[in-house]
Amino acid sequence: MRRWQRPYSLDLATGTAVLGLVGVAGFATFLVIMFVHGEMPTPFAFFVGVWLPGAVAATVRQAMLGVYVSDGGIRSRSFWRTTTVPWGSVSDIRSGTSTMAGLDMGRVAIIIERTDGVSIQTPLQRGYIFRPFEFNPPLGRLATWPEHYDEILATLRAHHRDAQRRRQTTPTGQLAHPAAATRPTSPSARASGTRQTRDALTADQRRDINALTRQHQRGALTDAEFAAELAKIRGID
Template identity: 30%
Template sequence: MPLPFLTADRAFETADDVALPFDDRDRWRRPYRPGPWRVGAAALALLLASYVLFAAVIIALTGSVSEAGTVFGCSLVVIAAALRLLRVGVWVSDRGLRHVGFLRTRTLPWERVLAVRTVQQPVRWLGLPRTVQGEALTVVRRDAPGEAVPLLTTHGADFLARPEAFDRAADAVEAWASENRRG
């Protein structure tokens, strides 16, 4: 029985860590799999949410429904944050490049993309303020040719200690960019 979150892998072996197939090019898709750090953090957040939900039930059974509602609301916030954490990353389609952050999503049409390239530079380690030397996949926009915005890094939650997965993801995004850039 195929699982719904694995159906995009039907053309590939599940042991391979390759980009998703391009069946429907108008649909937004992430050309790489979420990394173990991202999935682990989301799993821990969902585990915490289950304990908070259980606490809400116990509080409701003891008679304080308003406090149970507050605790239940907190658990919903934790669940929403875990799901958003799983969506963070770079998504591509025929329409453009979408950089999904935890709080903000930016979409850049291919017409506005000047270049997508991999560069050696100091990168943030797991999104924290500490920087280390690594590689970053950057995008240069036509309206700001001197400014390169990092999309993916070798020390992010998706690619930490997985340099070959970063190379495949960078190659996939660069391929989308070279195929779809117009003008």
């Protein structure tokens, strides 16, 4: 995956922004036709000529908000800036308090933790459809329903785990520590390790498993893909 792409389906806010972009383009075409036929006053045409490019630029930027991934790293695209972090510099992807200018926005957002301790707040936030004042985000932020938010978070964590596994392997596909990989283990030790892994699931792992289960039930994941992602979450090779 060399190209940057959003690894999740479009949310309601992004879909609305895309439709808004189509509407703005159609309105601009209508105004141009009116001006060409001399049916638009010159002052109004000047005002539209100044306002329209800004409206188009803002709508395009709003439609591009989100989190993108590639083989090289993860990218947070907010309204005012775009931040790219290589996978090797990502320590964690988690939920955290959403803030704006240092003020608590009353929501949680997906946070990218860098290895140098810097936290990058992405524009993706958990919203509540039945709480209108909490669902409507400010300009430059995206609020999506809780289940979709959990699925996005689980997907981004899965990409992070895949990147970590790739970094731990050599170009020939061998593990970076072959001695540890080839150390024989008894069946009882393997069974004990499996039980410990199963019993020691964290809250984040359980949430990721629940999100993957919902995707599998909806048909978004095949049985093989579901089993592979489940094994990655549990840490089973």
